[in-house]
Amino acid sequence: MAEDAEQRDRNEPAVAPPHQVAGSRFGERVIQWLLFGCAAVSVITTMAIVLVLITESARFFRQVGFAEFFLDTKWTPQFAEKHFGIWPLLAGTFLVTAIAAIVGLPTGLLAAIFMSEYAGPRLRGLLKPTLEVLAGIPTVVYGYFALTFITPYVLKPLFERLLGVHVEVYNALAAGIVVGIMVIPMVASISEDILHSVPNSLREAGYALGATRVTVVLRVVLPAALSGVLASFILAIARAIGETMAVTLAAGLNPRLTLNPLRSVETMTAYIVNVSLGDTPLGSIEYYSIYAVAIVLFAITLASNVAANLILARYREVYQ
Amino acid sequence: MSVRHTAPSGKERLVGRVFHAACTVAALFGCLVLAVLLAAIVWQAWGWLNWEFLTRFDSRRPDQAGVKAALWGSFWVLTFTAIVAVPLSIGAAIYLEEYARKSRLTTFLQLNVNNLAGVPSIVFGILGLTAFVRMFGIFGNEPETVAIPLGLCTLKLQLPFGRSVLAGALTLALLIMPILIVATQEALRAVPAGVRHAALALGASKWQTIRYQVLPAAAPGILTGVILALSRAVGETAPLLMIGALSYVAFTPGGIERLADLLSLQKLAGVPFSPFTVLPIQIFNWALRPQREYHHLAAAAIVVLLVFLLLMNAAAIYLRYRFRRRLTGR
Numbered sequence: 244m245a246e247d248a249e250q251r252d253r254n255e256p257a258v259a260p261p262h263q264v265a266g267s268r269f270g271e272r273v274i275q276w277l278l279f280g281c282a283a284v285s286v287i288t289t290m291a292i293v294l295v296l297i298t299e300s301a302r303f304f305r306q307v308g309f310a311e312f313f314l315d316t317k318w319t320p321q322f323a324e325k326h327f328g329i330w331p332l333l334a335g336t337f338l339v340t341a342i343a344a345i346v347g348l349p350t351g352l353l354a355a356i357f358m359s360e361y362a363g364p365r366l367r368g369l370l371k372p373t374l375e376v377l378a379g380i381p382t383v384v385y386g387y388f389a390l391t392f393i394t395p396y397v398l399k400p401l402f403e404r405l406l407g408v409h410v411e412v413y414n415a416l417a418a419g420i421v422v423g424i425m426v427i428p429m430v431a432s433i434s435e436d437i438l439h440s441v442p443n444s445l446r447e448a449g450y451a452l453g454a455t456r457v458t459v460v461l462r463v464v465l466p467a468a469l470s471g472v473l474a475s476f477i478l479a480i481a482r483a484i485g486e487t488m489a490v491t492l493a494a495g496l497n498p499r500l501t502l503n504p505l506r507s508v509e510t511m512t513a514y515i516v517n518v519s520l521g522d523t524p525l526g527s528i529e530y531y532s533i534y535a536v537a538i539v540l541f542a543i544t545l546a547s548n549v550a551a552n553l554i555l556a557r558y559r560e561v562y563q
Numbered sequence: 564m565s566v567r568h569t570a571p572s573g574k575e576r577l578v579g580r581v582f583h584a585a586c587t588v589a590a591l592f593g594c595l596v597l598a599v600l601l602a603a604i605v606w607q608a609w610g611w612l613n614w615e616f617l618t619r620f621d622s623r624r625p626d627q628a629g630v631k632a633a634l635w636g637s638f639w640v641l642t643f644t645a646i647v648a649v650p651l652s653i654g655a656a657i658y659l660e661e662y663a664r665k666s667r668l669t670t671f672l673q674l675n676v677n678n679l680a681g682v683p684s685i686v687f688g689i690l691g692l693t694a695f696v697r698m699f700g701i702f703g704n705e706p707e708t709v710a711i712p713l714g715l716c717t718l719k720l721q722l723p724f725g726r727s728v729l730a731g732a733l734t735l736a737l738l739i740m741p742i743l744i745v746a747t748q749e750a751l752r753a754v755p756a757g758v759r760h761a762a763l764a765l766g767a768s769k770w771q772t773i774r775y776q777v778l779p780a781a782a783p784g785i786l787t788g789v790i791l792a793l794s795r796a797v798g799e800t801a802p803l804l805m806i807g808a809l810s811y812v813a814f815t816p817g818g819i820e821r822l823a824d825l826l827s828l829q830k831l832a833g834v835p836f837s838p839f840t841v842l843p844i845q846i847f848n849w850a851l852r853p854q855r856e857y858h859h860l861a862a863a864a865i866v867v868l869l870v871f872l873l874l875m876n877a878a879a880i881y882l883r884y885r886f887r888r889r890l891t892g893r
Contacts, residue, residue: 274770275662281654282663285676285744288737292686295693353589361586370590372880377593379791379876380600381798383843384865387850391858392603424596431593455571457579478681485683487801488843492850512685512801519692519805537689541682548681552674 296538303531312535318498318514320529327532329539331498335415335508339490342419342504343426343483348476350423351430355472358431359438360460371432378428385425386492389417394493402505413495413507421489426479433478437471437558438464474554481547485540487512511540604869607862616863620813621845625856630864635815636728636839637797643732643835644739644796649789652740656747661773680741688805691734696806698723708836716828721836726807728816729835734802739792746788750781783882790879794872800843811848812840842868 304312307327315328354374358367394410394417402408410416441464449459465472495507496517509517515533523530571579619629655676663669693699706725711718724730754777762772778785817824817834824830842864849861 271768271770275658278654278658278662281651282658282672284651285655285679285740286672288690288740289675289679291694292682292690295690296686299693350589350592353586354593357586357590361583362590370593373594373597376873376876377597379794379798379872381800381843381868381872383798383800383847383850384600384604384869387846387858387861387865388600388603390850391607391862392600424593427593431590453569455575455579457575457582460582481681485681485685487683487685488847492847512683515685515689516801516804519688519807525697533689537686541686544681544683544686545678548678549674551681552677 292541296534296541299531299534300538303528303535306528307532307535316500318509320518320532325528327535329511329536331500332509332511332514332536333539334500334502335494335498335513336484336510338415338502338504338508339419339422339486339494339510340480340483342416343422343486344476344480346420346423347426347479347483348430351427351475351479352434352472354427354431355434355438356460356465358435360456360464374428374431377424378432381488382425382486383488383492385421386418386489389421389489389493393417393420398505408505410505411495411507413493413497414505415494415508416504418490418492418494419504421493422483422486425486425489426482429482430475430479433475433555434468434472437468437475440471440559441467468558470554471558474551474558477547477551477554481544481551484547485512485544487516491516511536515540601869604862604865607859608866611859612863612866617867621811621840625854625860628860630842630845630867631820632812632815633840633842633845633864634867635819636812637841639728639816639834640731640735640803640839640841641793641797643729644735645789645793647733648736648739648743648792648796651736652743652792653747653785655740656744656751657773657778659744660748660751661769661777676741676744680745683801684738684799685801685805687734687738688802690737691730691802691806695724695730695733696726706836713832716832718832719836725836726838727836728839730806731803731839731841734806735796735799738799738802739796742795743788743792746792747781747785750784750788751777753784754780783885787879787882790875790882794875794879797872797875798843798868800841800847803841803844804847812838 312327312329315326316330317326317328318331319326354370358370362370390413394412394414398410398414398417402410445463445467446459449463454463490510491513494510494513496509496513497507498509498514499506501508514536518529518533616629617634618631619627620631621633622628659669659673659676663672702722706721706723706727709720709722711720721727724733758776758780759772762776763769767775814837816837816839817830817832819825819827819830819834846861846864846868849857849864852858
């Protein structure tokens with residue numbers, strides 16, 4: 244870089260001659276405002292999301308009412324007798340998210356510990372890109388993998404042949420497993436950054452006291468990094484709650500209040516997709532119900548993200 | 564923790580070894596899954612992926628189906644997404660890194676970008692459906708076409724945008740903007756402050772410093788971010804399903820089917836408002852059908868998508884490698 248700049252200086256002045264500078268005060272200010280406009284687009288996006296969700300779901304709540312939405316335990320928009328109780332969708336989302344958390348969070352954290360505390364630079368240089376590739380695979384591919392591989396070739400033999408329990412073609416377990424796999428890179432990379440930023444003096448102090456490596460990791464490094472690790476967990480869970488394609492493909496479209504992971508369920512996201520797949524007439528109550536579900540989804544994920552980002556910001560202040 | 568004077572006992576050594584093993588397994592789990600996933604998909608795609616698959620439209624007969632419409636659809640959506648998202652995101656990142664002073668407004672802008680990156684993609688889909696496809700119903704519910712003569716060609720403007728390439732691209736642009744802004748900010752931050760100071764000391768204005776010194780130095784890093792964000796856009800399915808990309812499409816946007824067609828302005832003008840499908844949606848539709856043949860087609864389409872993504876990722880990794888070498892001078 245330094246060389247480049249030098250070379251450019253010798254050949255031709257990279258900076259415009261003074262006569263161009265003089266008249267450009269106004270232009271400078273225009274550019275600054277233009278750039279501010281670009282930054283404002285993201286705020287406008289957020290405001291538009293909130294506005295759209297509130298105004299359109301208001302049309303839904305005018306007809307259904309908060310009491311039914313939050314207290315009824317049936318979700319049957321397609322039936323003659325329509326019920327709009329969000330609990331089955333919440334239960335489906337919770338079930339898939341819980342399985343994903345059980346699979347993804349410990350694996351991601353242990354992988355982060357391995358990369359930060361055990362692996363040499365070369366191994367880490369290999370593992371990080373692999374995790375990035377894993378993170379870059381589209382979610383619809385994970386859904387396909389769950390539906391056509393995990394369910395028929397892993398879950399069916401395991402549960403039906405060995406344990407004699409019926410596994411439905413669409414089931415929450417397969418969806419939860421792939422969503423768990425999907426959040427591993429996220430947990431691993433954020434936690435690894437956090438663990439890496441724990442000052443070495445803390446580790447050395449631990450070793451000086453005669454502690455073994457595992458003690459240093461579990462009782463010095465991990466407690467020091469706890470808030471950051473927690474933030475990565477919250478982000479991963481928010482991601483799992485908002486995950487759509489894998490869940491739609493693998494968990495099914497069956498709104499059902501169950502905690503049995505081998506049956507098909509419907510998550511909030513899958514319901515939204517389901518309505519947009521069918522030919523729901525514009526302006527019908529079913530159409531507006533997606534906004535009501537989306538506002539719940541948005542509120543949950545936004546709260547998680549804000550919390551996680553606050554924790555991360557505070558953590559960075561302490562150590563960086 | 565108290566000071567100890569004895570060597571670790573056998574039990575402690577065992578605990579240490581078990582923990583080390585657990586961490587190793589967890590770290591290798593990702594690689595294992597990746598290998599199994601790729602193997603399973605290639606195995607299911609075997610025999611279904613050939614040149615005809617790439618050059619044929621979808622068909623009601625599985626052995627005659629292909630991904631031509633989806634390939635062109637993905638290409639156009641990606642192109643328009645990049646045209647909208649890249650300049651806006653780079654502009655926003657330059658403002659946040661180079662111009663914004665530390666103030667409440669700046670903190671709010673930054674927090675907003677970070678939180679927007681965590682909003683589920685399907686919520687962006689709902690925004691796109693309402694704001695771009697329907698335009699809040701201001702123009703009525705059915706898209707109406709206005710022909711605007713531009714001399715060389717006629718642009719058929721459609722309001723609201725309807726279920727078109729443009730509506731999909733705008734939705735994806737909003738979706739990838741937060742990712743792109745954060746990546747560009749990191750690239751700008753990696754440019755040493757000395758570069759800015761040197762330029763300013765030579766009498767360059769702020770914008771000249773950014774335009775002629777900072778941006779060129781950060782370009783490879785920004786380009787890496789652009790590629791990664793676009794590869795996210797290529798794989799996105801949910802928002803495009805929401806805005807109503809079609810499931811059965813036997814045409815390409817604007818009727819452009821060969822590279823030579825790209826020279827026809829009249830055809831190009833038809834692209835933005837054309838209905839479309841994209842690769843991930845084609846995959847989703849085939850995967851949803853119960854027949855085995857369609858699953859093979861889905862697997863073949865996944866291979867096409869993954870090859871494309873791997874190429875993009877490889878380019879990004881190479882650029883990052885070059886970028887590091889340039890900045891450290893090694």
